[in-house]
Amino acid sequence: MFLEVQNILKSFHAEQVVKDLNFSLDAHKTLSILGKSGCGKTTMLKIIAGLEKPDAGNITLNGENIDEKSPEKRSVVYLYQEDLLFPHLNVFENIAFGLRLKKLPKDEIKTKVEEMIDSLELNGQANKMPHQLSGGQRQRVSFGRAIITNPSLLLLDEPFGSLDAGTRQRMQVLFKKLASQFSITSLFITHDLKEAILMGDKIAFMRSGCLKVYKDKNEFINDPDTGVQQEIGFWEGLIASPLKKVSG
Numbered sequence: 001m002f003l004e005v006q007n008i009l010k011s012f013h014a015e016q017v018v019k020d021l022n023f024s025l026d027a028h029k030t031l032s033i034l035g036k037s038g039c040g041k042t043t044m045l046k047i048i049a050g051l052e053k054p055d056a057g058n059i060t061l062n063g064e065n066i067d068e069k070s071p072e073k074r075s076v077v078y079l080y081q082e083d084l085l086f087p088h089l090n091v092f093e094n095i096a097f098g099l100r101l102k103k104l105p106k107d108e109i110k111t112k113v114e115e116m117i118d119s120l121e122l123n124g125q126a127n128k129m130p131h132q133l134s135g136g137q138r139q140r141v142s143f144g145r146a147i148i149t150n151p152s153l154l155l156l157d158e159p160f161g162s163l164d165a166g167t168r169q170r171m172q173v174l175f176k177k178l179a180s181q182f183s184i185t186s187l188f189i190t191h192d193l194k195e196a197i198l199m200g201d202k203i204a205f206m207r208s209g210c211l212k213v214y215k216d217k218n219e220f221i222n223d224p225d226t227g228v229q230q231e232i233g234f235w236e237g238l239i240a241s242p243l244k245k246v247s248g
C-alpha cells in the first residue's frame with residue numbers, strides 16, 4: 001500500500017483524540033473522510049503531515065517510514081479551508097513559489113506554471129493579486145501551489161467548506177480532473193455526504209478517534225451510522241407528500 005497508518009494514538013492532556021488509528025490507501029486514490037465535529041479528523045491529518053507528534057504508531061509513505069521526518073521533508077502537503085496565499089505575490093508567483101524554492105531553471109518554472117494556470121482554468125488571471133480574486137479562484141491557486149511541487153500525498157481539510165454551492169460543485173469537478181491529470185493521492189475531509197461520495201475512491205467515517213474505511217460505497221450508504229439513510233428518508237418523504245408539505 002502507498003500510505004500505511006498503523007496504531008496511531010494521540011492525547012491532548014486527558015483527552016484521547018486519536019484512538020488506535022489504522023488504515024491504508026493505494027497510490028493515486030482519494031479517501032473521503034467524514035465524521036462529527038471534534039472527532040479528531042484534523043488532528044489525524046496534522047499527524048500525517050508531521051505538524052503534530054503522535055504518542056505512538058507508525059506512518060509509511062511510498063515504502064518509507066516518515067515518523068521522524070520533518071514536515072518539509074515528508075512530501076506531504078496539508079491544505080485547509082482558509083488556506084492563505086502570499087498576499088504580496090500575484091497568482092503566477094504564488095503558484096511558482098515551491099518551484100523557486102527548489103531552484104528550478106526559470107524557463108522550466110514559466111512553462112510549468114503556465115500549464116498549471118491552464119489546468120486550473122485561471123487563464124488571464126496570472127497577474128492578479130490574491131485580494132483581487134474570488135474565493136473559488138483563490139482556492140484554485142492554493143491547489144496549484146500545492147500540486148505543482150508533485151507531493152506524494154495531499155491532505156485536504158474541508159477544502160471547499162467556505163464556497164457557495166455552485167462554486168463548490170465546479171471545484172469538485174475540477175479537483176476530479178486534476179486528481180486524474182496529476183495522479184494525486186489524497187485524504188479529503190468533508191462534512192458533506194454527497195461530496196464524500198463524489199470525491200472519494202474510498203470512503204471512511206471517523207468516530208471518537210477511530211477510522212472505519214468502507215469496503216465500497218454501498219457498504220457506506222447502508223451503514224445507519226453514516227446518516228445517508230436518514231438523508232434518503234428525508235428526500236423520499238418530501239417526494240411522497242409534496243403538496244401536504246407545501247400547504248402545511
Ligand SMILES: Nc1ncnc2c1ncn2[C@@H]1O[C@H](COP(=O)(O)OP(=O)(O)OP(=O)(O)O)[C@@H](O)[C@H]1O
Binds near residue numbers: 017035036037039044
Ligand atoms: N492543540 C490542541 N490542544 C488541545 N486540544 C486539542 C488540540 N487540537 C485539537 N484538540 C482537541 O481534539 C479534539 C479533536 O479536534 P480536531 O480538530 O481534530 O477535530 P475535527 O474532527 O477536525 O473537528 P471539525 O470537524 O470541527 O474540524 C477536539 O476536542 C479538540 O478540542
